[in-house]
Amino acid sequence: MSIALNYSLADLSKLKIHFIGVGGAGMSGIARIMLAKGFSISGSDKNDSPMLTSLKALGAKIEIGHDAKNLGDADLVIISSAIGEKNPELMAAKNKGVPIAARAIALAWLMSDSTSVAVAGTHGKTTTTAMLTVALQSAGMDPSFAIGGTINTAGTNAHSGSGSIFVAEADESDGSFLAYKPTGAIITNIELDHVDHFANEDEVFVVFEQFVDSIKPNGFLVACGDDDGVHNLLKRIKRKDLKIHLYGKGEKNDFRIDKIHLAPTTSTASISSTGRKIGELKLAVAGEHNVLNALAAFASASALGVAEEKVVAGLGTFTGTKRRFELKGEVSGIKVIDDYGHHPTELIVTLKAAKNLAQAGRVLVIFQPHRYSRTAAFANQFSQALSLADFTYLLEVYAASEKPLPGISSLLIAKNMSTQQVKFEPSMLQVVSDVVAMAKSGDVIITLGAGDVSSLGEPILQALASR
Template identity: 55%
Template sequence: MHSQHGKKIHFIGIGGSGMSGLARIALSDGITVSGSDSKDSTVLSALVALGATVYSQHAAENVVGADVVIYSTAISSTNPEMSYAVERSIPILTRAQALAQLMVGTKSIAVAGTHGKTTTSSMLTVALQACGSDPSFAIGGTLMASGANAHRGTGQYFVAEADESDGSFIEYKPLSAIVTNIEHDHVDFFHTPQEVTTAFANFAATISPGGFLVYCADDEGSRKLGTQSHPFTTVSYGEAEGADLRLDQISLLPMGSSARVIWHGRTVGTLELQVPGHHNVLNAAACIAMGLSLGEPIHQLLAGLHSFRGAGRRFELKATEHGIRIIDDYGHHPTEISVTLDAARRYAGDGRVLVIFQPHRYSRTQAFLNEFATSLDKADDVTLLEIYAASEKPIPGISAELIAEKMQHGHFIPNFALAAERMIELAKPGDVIITLGAGDVNSLAPIIAEGLNKRFA
């Protein structure tokens, strides 16, 4: 989109995590940016400070003078700004199409997979920064270190989180890609596991012939994709025998981990992380495999990964009150929840793991009722809020209460205030409280912290 220099771009739904990042990059590229969003947020005030014009209502006149309109998938075709753009034949791009244009002319690296995309993209960005590069990036979450989810760097690399949830990641056509794992999710879009496999195969087919696919040898779906015949180089990582980038002597600690790094059969160093969980050891391995494939030095890559403090809402410590730690985590698929609660168990030591969980989407809840119940029961106690719809229409009869009924330690309390109160009364020093889910459950963390402060004061 360098070619858009001096043009005016209008973003419908500019406050969304992906959209605001693109707006930030467009502003860096010297493009005039306007946008509309009904929600007020710190993200919007930051964009205004960078020079964007932001409207709080969706109205046709907001689009007047725009050369291009970019919209998020959550926007309906009846939106007045969309209608105006269609009537006036103004070019309309999806977020993915716009991001693909922003990546032209760079060494683009797309990070895909059912789980771990945001963390792996964030880790790779930090690792490349440690190699002296100033990569551009567009990441779903908020990087803790920089506080921004997107940046137009001066370096040659562009790291982009590639979201498969609506199949749009086939737009990116990256030089290289990482696929962390492949499993059934986003059941509103992918009706069968086969559809997911096909989507990732289509994504891999867009990688440049001179590039490479970095895939996880420990994950069945990712391995199947990686071992098919491809016109580009494939690089495997994991604990599996024969992986190109192999980790062994893995030591998982309450708030970090370490492992020996072996590249094509040779020990090249030790990985030391300050974020917990076995899954993060694998995410880091993906970054090392990509970095080495790009010709970057191992010691700088390892130093960058050691400095990584986590992506926002990924096992993020929000507060400590009287020995009770409050963690926020975005986990919203049974596999992610299982991994998060394993890490929480190590982190809690002798304390209990207490969870407030908000399921995300009716379709996902319906598809994985039993899996949610099983993974959540890894905690000592779970308070279940009602399902966060995320632009879906409710499915009759589907409620978070169904998960609670299948659990040993599940309690359905849809009222946010009562759920927070329950947690404040239940917690004891040494316990770990987790606000869990991709909706707005994280808004309870400061309320619980304040309540605990008062209770023990």
């Protein structure tokens, strides 16, 4: 659908660029950066959102709903991966012969003139990208960045910086991250996910191997040496010019953390590099997975030549991103958390952090599985992961762009869990009522999933306040 054009930033500045599906996290970020550079931008999306309001304020011409007339006299069209072939604007662009490019290609154009770091991995990409960005900002740099989530302190998911560094989240879900060709890369971990695109684990390793091959000559790779998937990938890498830096808890890593202490809302650890003690890492976010994410950001900043003490200090200022263990509020001693986790591994680390936060209280989960294909592939693993919670309400599967699969529903997860620990409840209104009736002071309610389950936080808080 997209083309292999190679526009320079100077070329792009002369074009009228139209985004189809501009409201998504990745698309809106690219549009935001282009607007900051003075480019002529228009776009459309199915529904209005605060993201679109922000783009309008920056000068973009935004239309709600898809219509061929929205294309106008655009010279270039950028499309979201969620856009179908029969979208009227896309069809109009094809009929007019307007060049069409995928989101990843557009981001690659923006990164082309920078010292770029692409952050990849099955889990932890968004947080690690945000941590590296905040650390670089704290060190006095002004990096450009494009992230699949909003940084709490910045209030945005993208920025066109004055510095020479560009930090980007690199999503492997459809293989499009091969377009970026970064100076350096981070790989947090590798395991099977996105089963709508990858038939098996080997296909995942193939695309990550291609991603490593796409790093520029004499570039660097920062990867988690504790991860089995990373070790599998390292055996496949044939390049000799890459500087490879491993990080983790194990003694064989170049960058190590030990003396880890996980408090309910904070984390601390000691950092060392090839046996040399660097200092104490003090994070304002919870969970061992976030300590590892911070170590990945530290190793990458070191590879870029940034002063170690400034990076450590900068990581300490990071307060999280939207939808990553985000505290929505607290009423009568009951905390309400929202998290994007939608893979069994993500649920495990998130629920461990939630248990630590709750201490003597209970963890009450509202989980919305994301995609029928993922539910079918990981139903048993979801059941096991959710057993960490004290009680789980299961919403029906959020389809995303998929059509229903026969026999696949959230009941597949529920049937392998104790009836004392789970309830299948497809009604969001009823879920809010049920969880509010169950919750007591000291409990943590967590909404989990990559779909619209995130919309339940405010209604839950309102219902708690009025009970």
